[in-house]
Amino acid sequence: MSANFSFWNMACQQLDRVAQRMNLDPSVHAKMRHCERALIVSVPIRMDDGKVKVFEGYRVQHNSERGPTKGGIRFHPGVTLDEVKALAMLMTWKCAVIGLPYGGAKGGVICDPAAMSLGEIERMTRRFTSEIAIIIGPAKDIPAPDVNTNPQTMAWMMDTYSMTVGYSVPGVVTGKPIEIGGSQGRGEATGRGVATVMIAAAERLGLLPAQSTVAIQGFGNVGSSAAKFLYGKGFKVVGVTDVGGGLFNPRGLDVPALLAHVQKSPHKQIKGFGGGEYVEGHDVANARLLALPVDILAPCALENQITAENAGAVQAKIIVEGANGPTSPEADEILAKAGTTIVPDILANAGGVTVSYFEWVQDLQANFWDEEDVNRSLDRLMMRSFHDVYDVAAREKCDLRMAAQILAISRVAKAATLRGIYP
Numbered sequence: 375m376s377a378n379f380s381f382w383n384m385a386c387q388q389l390d391r392v393a394q395r396m397n398l399d400p401s402v403h404a405k406m407r408h409c410e411r412a413l414i415v416s417v418p419i420r421m422d423d424g425k426v427k428v429f430e431g432y433r434v435q436h437n438s439e440r441g442p443t444k445g446g447i448r449f450h451p452g453v454t455l456d457e458v459k460a461l462a463m464l465m466t467w468k469c470a471v472i473g474l475p476y477g478g479a480k481g482g483v484i485c486d487p488a489a490m491s492l493g494e495i496e497r498m499t500r501r502f503t504s505e506i507a508i509i510i511g512p513a514k515d516i517p518a519p520d521v522n523t524n525p526q527t528m529a530w531m532m533d534t535y536s537m538t539v540g541y542s543v544p545g546v547v548t549g550k551p552i553e554i555g556g557s558q559g560r561g562e563a564t565g566r567g568v569a570t571v572m573i574a575a576a577e578r579l580g581l582l583p584a585q586s587t588v589a590i591q592g593f594g595n596v597g598s599s600a601a602k603f604l605y606g607k608g609f610k611v612v613g614v615t616d617v618g619g620g621l622f623n624p625r626g627l628d629v630p631a632l633l634a635h636v637q638k639s640p641h642k643q644i645k646g647f648g649g650g651e652y653v654e655g656h657d658v659a660n661a662r663l664l665a666l667p668v669d670i671l672a673p674c675a676l677e678n679q680i681t682a683e684n685a686g687a688v689q690a691k692i693i694v695e696g697a698n699g700p701t702s703p704e705a706d707e708i709l710a711k712a713g714t715t716i717v718p719d720i721l722a723n724a725g726g727v728t729v730s731y732f733e734w735v736q737d738l739q740a741n742f743w744d745e746e747d748v749n750r751s752l753d754r755l756m757m758r759s760f761h762d763v764y765d766v767a768a769r770e771k772c773d774l775r776m777a778a779q780i781l782a783i784s785r786v787a788k789a790a791t792l793r794g795i796y797p
């Protein structure tokens with residue numbers, strides 16, 4: 375990623391473009407260009423060697439016009455305040471596209487969890503939670519998993535918050551294990567949603583699953599579960615990458631076998647799987663993946679992956695953004711000229727936060743749903759939002775990103791106008 379890339383500037387640029395097109399009220403626009411609240415915390419941890427290391431963490435709440443704020447926590451060496459602010463803004467739009475009664479937030483800690491022991495990660499998670507406890511809560515701001523965080527991380531967060539207030543508060547975070555108030559279907563919800571909108575977008579272009587090839591960047595929670603669903607629907611997954619490298623097989627990878635391999639491998643990586651050609655090295659593998667002659671490309675890793683430098687090499691007819699912000703505005707333009715359909719992040723990866731919402735509702739009511747009920751409700755909301763976005767695109771004669779943003783921003787703007795400005 376280039377050193378001078380600002381994800382926040384990119385998110386504001388996208389907002390400005392939409393605001394201009396919608397003739398958005400300048401006072402509402404001005405409010406949206408700022409985050410309501412940003413907390414920077416230091417997180418001192420005693421490491422296993424006895425030394426103290428201090429990590430920096432953030433929690434940013436972008437906009438709460440439509441309800442309490444919501445968004446994940448990432449643990450990654452590349453975390454910055456700029457990035458967390460941008461991701462918080464994207465969460466505002468994402469929740470609004472689906473119609474969830476939430477605003478957007480995000481959090482992160484600058485760290486490399488791959489180089490830390492489980493105990494160190496637990497202590498860091500707990501101290502971070504305690505530092506941000508003053509601004510989170512089931513009625514205020516509800517964290518969830520994101521890059522390198524998982525149900526266990528959420529269990530520690532829930533426990534730390536509950537110990538602080540003196541009673542169990544399952545609704546303070548989502549993406550928890552089922553045993554402590556998590557929801558059926560949450561683990562695979564983002565991947566399931568990615569697959570759902572991918573199938574719908576492919577259908578619109580006359581592509582049949584059984585004849586379509588897919589390349590997936592990233593094999594974490596989102597990429598691996600998307601691969602599983604797509605394989606189940608008959609798509610041929612011909613390439614996947616992860617932090618270490620990439621796997622390629624033009625005849626299609628055996629996804630269930632690959633998932634089993636990753637589960638067993640010490641670092642949960644695709645390396646060592648026999649059913650394809652392995653290319654060592656993150657950058658080389660990704661360059662090859664993005665340029666594959668596939669029907670559909672699903673970037674499911676980090677932001678700013680498809681840029682002005684490599685967009686010209688993309689051959690896919692459809693890009694489905696499983697990650698947040700994987701395509702830069704310059705790449706967007708290049709791909710639009712090439713006729714590529716992009717299903718934007720705030721729609722494509724909204725399955726996770728949608729089931730997070732179901733989890734929160736279940737926690738508040740202490741009444742838990744069956745997996746079929748969760749999946750049926752998720753599929754219904756994803757398809758409804760997909761059609762809403764396509765309708766706006768047809769009406770406004772614009773691409774799907776612009777349409778999704780128009781839909782989201784107009785919903786947030788309506789709430790902002792109705793509520794007015796305090797005091």
Ligand code: GLU
Binds near residue numbers: 445520549727728
């Ligand atoms: N981190 C996920 C996202 O980017 C999920 C957020 C949530 O469930 O609150 O959408």
